[in-house]
Amino acid sequence: MHRLADLCQDKRAPARHSNGALGYLRTFAANLRDFSTEEAERPVIEVRGLTKRYGDKVAVDDLSFSVKPGVVTGFLGPNGSGKSTTMRVIMGLDRPNTGTATINGRSYHDLDWPLREVGALLEARAIHPGRSARAHLWMLAQTNQIARSRVDEVLDIVGLSEVAGQPAGKFSLGMGQRLGIAASLLGDPGVLLYDEPVNGLDAEGIRWVRNLLTGLARQGRTLFVSSHLMSEMAQMADDVVVIGRGRLITEAPMDGLLESSQQSFVRVRSPKIDALVPILEARGARTSRAPDGSVNVSGMSEATVGDLAFEAGVALHELAPNNASLEEVFMELTEESVEYHGAGGESR
């Protein structure tokens, strides 16, 4: 696997290889081999039958899902649906009532060097306000026998080198997020959990986080990320786990989720549309005719529509997918599970 510094400091990468571009390419090829298809399919984070109660309140309810490496998996759910609780249980900060949460087959407490296997930025952060960013990271590094040089490396990755001597208590929200991300990267771990990592960041900061996290996933790491910003998630996540009231609603690849939405359709135009419609309907598609003579087909991908048209000898003049936005799909999926409605919404 790549080291983090190689990813985040592209400009420095060639200097690490004494035999220049060839060495760099060899390392790159070796890294690609490391991350085989077999590994890509094996789940790294596994949550099985997880239930967590706080008094009478069931925060997480018999929840099961898995997260695979090499992609960003988005963790979505309305407020209070149990995302942070689930992440805290995975990180060993909360004990479940029943069920298990494992990382590479082991619970967090059984990991030999936790910071080297899994890094996290969770909602509640405990940083001594008077301690400098560098001192905070150095304290964490020492507990896991991580070299001091790594502290400067991660400060550099998150762009905090120049303010590393200042007390963390004086940091802006965005700087605090960057410091949290730096801490998560200290042990160069293969598994990373981020709970609302772009909260409080400006547009540049959000873009920076997106590029960092997707880059980390492309190296073969496992990224499990919650966010309320649907447009952001749509750009960042390859897979999605959606929960509501502590229960699993769906886990799916992002593309499949958007395509399967009731609001997604494929617009088809053909001189022989009357011959095509019954063929598509016979294969389970729903169709509706638009005033301009085109037909909107839902419940079927544009590839299948195209293939069926080809088999039937029907020429197509237009085949245009119109995917629902992630926000629309999220609202559709979680309609029944929203606990806290704003004014005008129905109260449950």
Ligand SMILES: Nc1ncnc2c1ncn2[C@@H]1O[C@H](COP(=O)(O)OP(=O)(O)OP(=O)(O)O)[C@@H](O)[C@H]1O
């Ligand atoms: N320590 C706690 N004590 C009591 N109840 C808790 C505690 N932590 C969470 N809860 C409750 O469990 C439920 C799930 O909370 P959680 O914070 O996991 O949701 P979430 O999906 O992260 O929400 P948000 O999107 O607002 O961050 C909520 O009803 C919350 O009030």
Ligand SMILES: [Mg+2]
């Ligand atoms: Mg939360």
